[in-house]
Amino acid sequence: MNVSLDHVSKRYPDGTAAVSDVCLQIEDGEFIVLVGPSGCGKSTTLRMIAGLEQASEGTIRIGDRIVNDVLPKDRNVAMVFQNYALYPDKTVYENLAFCLRMRDFLPRHPDEGGVGGFFRHRARRKAEIDRRVREAAQLLGITDYLQRRPAALSGGQRQRVALGRCIVRNPDVFLFDEPLSNLDAKMRVQMRAEIIRLHQRLRSTMVYVTHDQTEAMTMGDRIVVMQHGVIQQIAPPVELYDQPANLFVAGFIGTPPMNLLPVTLERTEGGSFIRGDGFTLPLPDRWSATLADTTPNSFSGKELQLGIRPEHVGSPAAEGDVRLPRLQATVEFVERLGSETCLHVCAGGSRFIAQVDAHCPAKPGDAVALAVQLESAHLFDPKTTLRIV
Secondary structure, rough: OOOOEEEEEEEOOOEEEEEEEEEEEEEEOOEEEOOOOOOOOOOHHHHHHHHHHHEEEEEEEEOOEEOOOOOHHOOEEEEEEOOOOOOOOHHHHHHHHHHOOOOOOOOOOOOOHHHHHHHHHHHHHHHHHHHHHHHHHHHHHOOOHHHOHHHOOOOHHHHHHHHHHHHOOOOEEEEEOOOOOOHHHHHHHHHHHHHHHHHHHOOOOOEEEOOOOOHHHHHEEEEEEEEEEEEEEEEEEHHHOOOOOOOHHHHHHOOOOOEEEEEEEEEEHHHEEEEEEEEEOOOOHHHHHHHHHHOOOOOOEEEEEEEEEEHHOOOHHHHOOOOOOEEEEEEEEEOOOOEEEEEEEEEOOEEEEEEOOOOOOOOOEEEEEEOOOHHHEEEEEOOOOEEOO
16 A cells, blocks of 8 residues: 655644655555664654654645544554564463454444344454464464464564554554664664565555664665755665765665765875875766756865775775775774774774775784775765765
């Protein structure tokens, strides 16, 4: 089922704007992730879709139906919460079946009138609940735990029960509010894979909220980056990583984060250069053409921000391309991550991260010559925060 938010805002009585003018089109069967730091409005947006928060302005549609004034129970959405929200006194089976037992989800057949029909309908309803519960349990691998109570389950098993409680309802839209934040790192990776596989099997519309950009990048068909209640960029993961719209997205998406360094552009008879505190690099041909096509010379001498990913700053031996410009720097400390090594280096007053080969022998205090792939870097205007090139 598609979901549409048209100029949706949420303001509290004291005038605080939690969400401002959100426009978002979610396609049927799409897995979309809302990501951003704490307080950016992502959970409030999700709760407005669920009906747990009332939108101050704008229109929310699920399918072709406007649901602004529709009660949460009538929106046919299912929500997985951060704290699982399981009934501790009920078994896994009872937790999965509870929402179905509380709803009149099964229409009566014409021959189910009268007293006899009442009992036939009740028996058919009971069988349907049992079928849905057992199908969901099998799908999530929790069939062996149906008679246990939540206290006897691990965190990952409880999260599967919370997912199963949503699946049995056959909702139009699944909503996830930071469901993995209470799990340890290894279990988060496992549950990410479980939810991705679940989406591939069900092909249902899923809206997922997280503050973890790694979760967002690995799970979403598209990602919505939010800050201060405003959408900063909507894009598939690769586009978001390679073409960040502004400084916030550039710095927020990516682990290790993008290096953001103050620089100026200089044009001389010998060519055009990028000059930072402690380094000077030639202006890439791609940038020269783009800057000339837009506003010639308007950025010369103006302070800008250079954004370059750590993997685009490496040792000459690792890069193996003598044509790449070199940057002389000093290693401050080293992070060895197994498959790769991150050098935290300084050049003059500029500090940045270089992602190099795992077996790079560099150690603190070493002088290194780093090959810089400027063709993969970006320039940002610090006043507007927007990407220039």
